[in-house]
Amino acid sequence: MGGILMKKFLSLFLASFTLFSFLLGTTITAAESSFSNFKVVRTYTSKTFEDVQSSSWYYESVRTAYELGLMNGSGATKFSPANSITVAETLALACRIHSIYTNDGHIFQQGNPWYQCYIDYANDHDIVMPKIANYTSSASREDFAYILSSALPQSAFQQINSINKLPDVSSSSYAYDSILMLYRSGIITGNDKYGTFAPNSSIVRSEVSAIITRIADPSLRKAFTLEEMPNITVKEVGCSTDIQYAITDYRFDVFKNILGDWKYYALVEIENTGKTPIYMKNCIFDLEDPEGHLLQSDDFISDVPGWIAPGEKGYFYNFSGTTIQKEFPSEAELQLVAQITLVRAKNNAIRYDIFDTDISFSGENSFNITGRIKNHTNSDVDYLYIDCILLDKNGRALGIFGTSVTDLYANSTQSFQISNYLSSRQIDPDDISTYKLIAQEMYYQWD
CATH class of the missing domain: 2.60.40.10 (Immunoglobulins)
Known part of the structure; x- marks a missing residue:
């Protein structure tokens, strides 16, 4: 009798131990973090998004982002590639990417507000929170890079590009290291050959699809080199003190045309940030050598629209191209000094x-x-x-x-x-x- 009881006890003990070991194993064994966890979970067809053309530069990234379950449409058959995304949507993307990469099996139960589950997840998994408190506002490119760079561990952002600075991102920016890491890892390539980033601009869904697919699939990342941005300086000469404006963009390109002549294009963009219209009175482009010696001065500079309404942008430009009349040391050493004069508009202009x-x-x-x-x-x-x-x-x-x-x-x-x-x-x-x-x-x- 004692032997029978002992056998039953041992059988029960072994069964219990096996069950305990199984449960313990599934509890303490960490899921493996890997890019291989990003898998196709649905099929993209020509009818999925009617506003994404196969000839569009973002077609492949939209298709991949959809198939991996990273992005949905903005409607039944719409993707809205030109629409900006909000801070909350940015945080949701970061959480989704982190969850898939770590294979944690997390299920995001949306409540009120819908993005609270992502805030909670971000707090629990060291995903950085946005610097802006309004989650429903459009995310800036700077905020987007800052948040998405924390979706994966730094080891997942292997450097493939040698980039040490960016032309329009200050090293004092809270997101500078994050943005630079995304450039170095080939996830962000910039807006032009100089690598401008436009940190304060909003980011649109087509761009988002390209960035997140490169995060999820390292084979899509881009190896590239940046060209040194030519020097351009904007000087404000005789501008009225009773107007408010900002220099929001500029460009200066030197090139050789098909006839072998050296020419340059230049543009200065001004935004009227005040409440009164601005008259674009005058602009002069001075071309200088590296020592600041004047090579030529061009005063036949166009302006559009000439009269800038509040909230509107205006442009001084020579996009027809100006011939460089003198020899110069090298293309990269040329400097352009744009002297602009802006005054308060005395009258209103009629727009048609x-x-x-x-x-x-x-x-x-x-x-x-x-x-x-x-x-x-x-x-x-x-x-x-x-x-x-x-x-x-x-x-x-x-x-x-x-x-x-x-x-x-x-x-x-x-x-x-x-x-x-x-x-x-x-x-x-x-x-x-x-x-x-x-x-x-x-x-x-x-x-």
């Missing part, structure tokens, strides 16, 4: 309505924009100008073109067309994301 617009391209060399303009006033207009600013995906001006309209009678409508060559201004059609049209009479004022 533009509608029914469309853009088309002819190969890689030219573009064509058509549309209609309406004179909504009771006065005839003898002459006005329509300016077209071609913009990249980050809202930076690629080129400025235009056409004139004559004899626009009161309350009438007239068609227009703007056509020009892109190759002569070194613009790639694939870089054009959108365009802005401004129609007004030429604005002048005298002191």
